[in-house]
């Protein structure tokens with residue numbers, strides 16, 4: 001499988017990001033923002049947007065929140081692929097983790113996933129995230145509070161995976 005490229009997103013990538021969030025079936029698994037909300041987050045220091053490309057085609061995006069935060073904890077706020085289940089997601093996530101651990105002094109990267117989203121969980125496990133437990137009612141989503149499985153990877157674990 002050829003390497004994917006991971007680059008910082010720009011405003012010109014927003015239409016694809018908006019379209020990806022709105023793919024059929026994604027409404028129950030991933031959050032979505034309107035264009036203005038993305039525009040603000042893209043421009044602030046707290047969020048860092050990445051897109052994955054295969055050749056010249058955009059195949060997915062990820063948003064990291066708390067980039068380079070003083071407490072050295074960053075969150076993978078959102079990740080979505082245009083064509084899921086083809087092995088791209090785990091590789092994208094691994095590259096995003098590399099970017100976080102190399103470009104910042106983060107010691108922990110975490111995310112929340114709906115427990116029934118097994119496809120995402122498997123991709124996260126493959127990228128080195130470890131399930132830690134259920135955060136009850138932590139995601140206000142579609143008008144209700146849903147449980148999330150917290151998964152995380154520490155810098156030492158990321159380093160160990162590189163040897």
Ligand SMILES: CC(C)(COP(=O)(O)OP(=O)(O)OC[C@H]1O[C@@H](n2cnc3c(N)ncnc32)[C@H](O)[C@@H]1OP(=O)(O)O)[C@@H](O)C(=O)NCCC(=O)NCCS
Nearest residue numbers: 029030080081084085086087088089090118119120122123
């Ligand atoms: C989550 C997501 C980014 C993962 O990327 P991906 O490219 O699909 O992930 P990969 O193909 O690398 O890995 C998927 C894994 O799930 C498995 N899988 C695929 N479809 C599955 C399904 N319907 N049920 C359970 N497992 C499934 C694959 O076999 C693979 O695991 P394995 O290699 O251990 O067998 C992508 O699926 C996606 O965009 N999903 C919709 C949005 C979403 O759920 N975002 C995350 C919100 S927390």
